[in-house]
Amino acid sequence: MSDRLRADRAMSCCASSANPERKSLECLKCVRFRLDDPGNTWNVSVGTSDLLHGMETCAGCEVVYRAAAALEAPVGSFIHRDTWGPRGIDFYIKDQGGEVHDGFQIYRTSEDAQPVWRALQVLPNVYNEPIARAGSDEACQKIQNWLEDCKRDHESCESSAATAWPTRLIDVGFGQAASLRLVETSPDDPLPYVALSHCWGNPEAMAKTTTTNLDAQHEEILGATLSRTFQDAVSICRRLLFRYLWIDALCIVQDDHEDWLREASCMYGIYTDASLTLAATASADGRGGCWMPNSWNYSVHLAPGEDIDICVRRSHPKGHAVFLSTDELAELKAPLARRKWTLQERLLSRRIVHFSATELVWQCRQQTLCECEGFDLNGAWYTDKHNVALVNGTRALEADQWCVLVRAYARADITGENDTLPAIAGLARLYGEYHLGE
Numbered sequence: 001m002s003d004r005l006r007a008d009r010a011m012s013c014c015a016s017s018a019n020p021e022r023k024s025l026e027c028l029k030c031v032r033f034r035l036d037d038p039g040n041t042w043n044v045s046v047g048t049s050d051l052l053h054g055m056e057t058c059a060g061c062e063v064v065y066r067a068a069a070a071l072e073a074p075v076g077s078f079i080h081r082d083t084w085g086p087r088g089i090d091f092y093i094k095d096q097g098g099e100v101h102d103g104f105q106i107y108r109t110s111e112d113a114q115p116v117w118r119a120l121q122v123l124p125n126v127y128n129e130p131i132a133r134a135g136s137d138e139a140c141q142k143i144q145n146w147l148e149d150c151k152r153d154h155e156s157c158e159s160s161a162a163t164a165w166p167t168r169l170i171d172v173g174f175g176q177a178a179s180l181r182l183v184e185t186s187p188d189d190p191l192p193y194v195a196l197s198h199c200w201g202n203p204e205a206m207a208k209t210t211t212t213n214l215d216a217q218h219e220e221i222l223g224a225t226l227s228r229t230f231q232d233a234v235s236i237c238r239r240l241l242f243r244y245l246w247i248d249a250l251c252i253v254q255d256d257h258e259d260w261l262r263e264a265s266c267m268y269g270i271y272t273d274a275s276l277t278l279a280a281t282a283s284a285d286g287r288g289g290c291w292m293p294n295s296w297n298y299s300v301h302l303a304p305g306e307d308i309d310i311c312v313r314r315s316h317p318k319g320h321a322v323f324l325s326t327d328e329l330a331e332l333k334a335p336l337a338r339r340k341w342t343l344q345e346r347l348l349s350r351r352i353v354h355f356s357a358t359e360l361v362w363q364c365r366q367q368t369l370c371e372c373e374g375f376d377l378n379g380a381w382y383t384d385k386h387n388v389a390l391v392n393g394t395r396a397l398e399a400d401q402w403c404v405l406v407r408a409y410a411r412a413d414i415t416g417e418n419d420t421l422p423a424i425a426g427l428a429r430l431y432g433e434y435h436l437g438e
Contacts, residue, residue, distance in 0.1 A: 022303040023059040025116060030060035033081045035117040045078040045094065059300050059308070060117070063106060067312035068093055070296040071102045090315065103315040103358075108308070109297065116308055134291040135232075139360060140239045142371060143353055146362045147240065147276060150351055154366045157350045164269030167262070168209075168251040169193050169244040170221065172234050180221040180234065182209065182250070193244035195274035196233045197345040197352070199335045200249070201285020208249040211256055221250065227286025233278055236290065246270060268348060277349035282357040284335040290355040314358045 026035065029051060032044040048068055054061035068079050073093045082090050092103040108120045150157050169191060171183045185191060200206060207225045209217050223231065230247060237245045253259040263270075271277060282292045295313040302308060334356060346352055346363075354361040359371035 023057055023062070023301070025058075025302075026060045027054050027058040029054040030058060030064060033060065033064060033079075035060050035063070035120065037118065043080070043082060045080045048073055048075075048077050048079060051079065059302055062300050063117075063308075063310055064091065066298055066300070067091070067104050067106050067296075067310075070298075070312055071104055071314060074101060077101065092315075105313045105315050107311045107313065109311050116302070120310075134294050137239075139291075139371075140236065142360060143236075143362075144240055146353070146369060147351065150364050150367070154364060157365045159273050159275075159350065164266035165190065165273070166193075166246050166251055166266060166270050167259075169246055170234075170250055172237050172243060172245050174238070174243065176235060176238060178238070180223060181219060182214075182217045182221065183244075190273075191244045192242060192275045193246055194233075194237045194240070194242045195246045195271055195277045195345075195349070196230075196248075196280070197271075197277055197336065197349075198229050198233075198247075198280040198286070199284055201287070206249055206286055208254045209252065210254055214253055217250070228289035229280050229283055229286045232280075232290035236278060240276070242275065246274065267344065271345050271348040272350065274349060275351070277345065277352040279336060279346065279352055279354045281334045281336045281354040283355075288335075292355065292357045294358055 029046060032046060034044075046064070048065060051061045051065035051068070055065050064079055068077070068091075071093065073079070074095050076096050078094045078096075080092050080094055082092065090103065090105055093101045095101060106120060165185055165187050167185060168182050169185055171181050173179060206227060207221075207230065223234070226234070230250075233245060233247065237243075248263075252263040278290060280288065280290045283289060293314075295311055297309065297311050299307040299309050349363075351362075351364040354363070361371070362369040
């Protein structure tokens with residue numbers, strides 16, 4: 001349909017909207033989004049104020065405005081449509097200064113014989129699978145499937161002999177109602193465990209182990225005292241059928257300098273030997289949790305008895321590329337991606353699952369996968385995660401890659417100055433072992 005015909009259709013719809021019983025499908029404001037056209041890139045923007053004004057009589061304006069509102073688009077921002085590939089309609093939110101804030105995708109939730117807007121795909125057909133609701137059994141099953149596939153097929157993701165074992169782990173028990181407690185470990189009897197990578201936020205507001213409560217923590221860790229992120233990690237650990245969990249704030253005695261130094265020197269082994277690392281990528285502190293809302297449903301009213309069920313899913317404007325290297329990950333604007341400790345936690349982990357604001361993302365030594373199946377990268381692709389695993393068939397770092405990581409590390413944030421060297425010591429050890437004597 002030509003632009004002229006589209007404009008004529010929009011004016012016709014607007015004229016018919018004099019009937020308050022029925023909304024138009026497009027108007028002169030939202031017609032630029034071409035909701036009825038499943039074609040390629042159009043690169044157009046419409047102001048949220050225009051959409052808000054138009055949504056009283058136009059369903060097209062309402063569809064896009066309510067999606068942006070669900071993502072808390074800034075006042076006076078612009079909605080930009082950028083459609084490419086098989087993902088249906090992609091939008092992102094730009095403020096008045098042109099800065100991109102967020103991205104989203106809009107879908108129908110059911111199959112219609114004659115869809116109102118042809119560009120809106122049916123949600124279950126996105127890359128052959130729906131995005132699981134955050135925290136759902138389906139989401140945990142996705143992680144379990146990735147883990148089982150990795151254990152079965154990826155020889156390089158197997159653990160080597162532990163060289164530095166964590167002194168303590170959290171015993172999460174069996175079942176969601178089980179009590180928690182600290183247990184001492186033994187190198188002679190290694191226990192499979194999950195590790196957590198997270199942002200501390202305000203240390204004073206965080207549950208932690210100290211010399212005062214250490215004995216009590218061995219008896220029971222009160223679940224009610226734990227942050228949402230810690231509680232999520234415990235629940236995920238149980239749902240994945242792991243009994244033991246490592247969290248720095250609870251497994252290191254925080255006011256015992258000697259204990260802190262000893263455990264900090266073990267970070268290389270702690271993350272290397274963890275069966276899986278959970279990364280609370282989108283949370284700035286313990287209040288955020290691991291699971292972030294990633295989709296919303298709403299209905300758009302066309303006429304009496306005629307509603308359209310819509311789903312909006314959060315996405316990233318730069319797509320999946322943000323997970324492929326340290327430099328790109330900074331574009332994610334995720335709190336965890338800006339933390340110095342995170343760099344080695346991510347790269348040393350043999351398996352890690354990112355709980356991002358958009359979806360689950362899996363990275364291991366051989367593969368990067370995402371929940372929507374938008375990419376499936378094996379180790380042949382160049383990413384710093386895979387480079388650590390695959391250089392010359394070892395987990396060694398080449399000199400140029402080390403320089404890239406140091407630059408990324410220098411840009412990241414850290415809570416205490418005393419953490420600066422320990423937070424990269426594990427990667428330094430990896431590099432030193434490979435280049436010893438050069």
